[in-house]
Amino acid sequence: MLARTEEQEKVYKDTLSGHYGVHHLDKRISDELSRHGQNLQTISNDVASNFDQFHILGHQGTKDLFNSVKTYLGQLSHPKVLDLGCGLGGTARTLVSEFGCEVVGIDIVEQNIRMAQELTKALKIDPNKICFSSAPATDTNLQDASFDLIILQDCAVNVENKTKLFGECKRLLKSGGILAFCDVFAGTMGGVVLPTYWANKAAISFPQKPKEIKQMLASMRFEEISWNDYTANAIEWLKSQEGVEGGFKLQMGDNYEKKMSNTLRNFTEKRTLWVNAIFRRNVEIATL
Numbered sequence: 001m002l003a004r005t006e007e008q009e010k011v012y013k014d015t016l017s018g019h020y021g022v023h024h025l026d027k028r029i030s031d032e033l034s035r036h037g038q039n040l041q042t043i044s045n046d047v048a049s050n051f052d053q054f055h056i057l058g059h060q061g062t063k064d065l066f067n068s069v070k071t072y073l074g075q076l077s078h079p080k081v082l083d084l085g086c087g088l089g090g091t092a093r094t095l096v097s098e099f100g101c102e103v104v105g106i107d108i109v110e111q112n113i114r115m116a117q118e119l120t121k122a123l124k125i126d127p128n129k130i131c132f133s134s135a136p137a138t139d140t141n142l143q144d145a146s147f148d149l150i151i152l153q154d155c156a157v158n159v160e161n162k163t164k165l166f167g168e169c170k171r172l173l174k175s176g177g178i179l180a181f182c183d184v185f186a187g188t189m190g191g192v193v194l195p196t197y198w199a200n201k202a203a204i205s206f207p208q209k210p211k212e213i214k215q216m217l218a219s220m221r222f223e224e225i226s227w228n229d230y231t232a233n234a235i236e237w238l239k240s241q242e243g244v245e246g247g248f249k250l251q252m253g254d255n256y257e258k259k260m261s262n263t264l265r266n267f268t269e270k271r272t273l274w275v276n277a278i279f280r281r282n283v284e285i286a287t288l
């Protein structure tokens with residue numbers, strides 16, 4: 001795959017920002033808070049976690065994903081975690097406040113990073129344990145071998161160059177570190193119908209076949225620990241979200257009904273799959 005020119009990279013970033021940088025996000029959040037009798041000064045974790053995690057299965061999905069990787073992190077009491085494509089930072093905050101991790105969140109959309117920082121301050125999360133910054137997931141500028149765990153939740157589907165994405169994950173993980181993702185993959189029955197929650201245009205939608213990703217990760221010497229197709233759970237959960245105020249709807253923006261019905265159509269017609277997987281970066285043996 002040819003590298004994008006600077007101009008193409010800018011168009012890609014603008015398209016992602018147009019899709020995820022939901023109009024009037026501040027107002028949507030303050031309306032949601034007032035629906036619960038709260039504001040940014042009085043915001044509670046319970047209310048925030050209903051809308052600040054923009055992936056299938058929401059807050060419960062985050063807890064399930066972390067619980068499924070915990071045993072592979074050994075005895076670490078404060079694992080260093082990178083959340084790639086962190087959105088509003090809800091996953092990062094959950095990992096700090098409920099699981100004792102130290103987390104760095106990276107997202108290409110600057111509005112998301114600003115809101116992640118604002119919500120983190122409002123929720124009084126220890127600033128020594130969490131930080132956010134804006135960068136492409138393929139080129140984070142973070143230090144080599146600095147994370148025990150990398151999480152990708154519904155983000156890889158937006159990245160065209162998966163070799164670069166997983167190459168960056170490999171560079172950033174410590175020897176034996178864990179890569180965990182839940183994401184949208186290409187199904188067996190034709191192309192994706194857009195818009196969906198993850199993309200309004202084909203220019204930012206890159207679901208890939210499971211087999212190709214497995215081969216790619218194996219060629220980078222990632223060891224597969226688990227691979228689960230949870231498409232049926234995704235469909236059930238998406239149906240449960242229909243008509244629910246706040247939640248998934250809040251971050252979907254104006255075209256919510258269309259995005260939701262297309263998302264369900266893609267999964268039910270097997271155009272897309274929803275997969276949870278855990279891989280381990282190869283252990284490097286020091287040579288004398």
Ligand SMILES: C[S@@+](CC[C@H](N)C(=O)[O-])C[C@H]1O[C@@H](n2cnc3c(N)ncnc32)[C@H](O)[C@@H]1O
Nearest residue numbers: 053054055085086087108136137153154155158
């Ligand atoms: C569906 S949202 C999920 C957000 C977050 N992971 C969560 O679960 O709440 C996908 C996120 O990935 C980010 N993203 C997409 N492509 C990216 C890229 N190439 N580099 C960094 N972030 C990216 C988007 O800006 C968006 O915030």
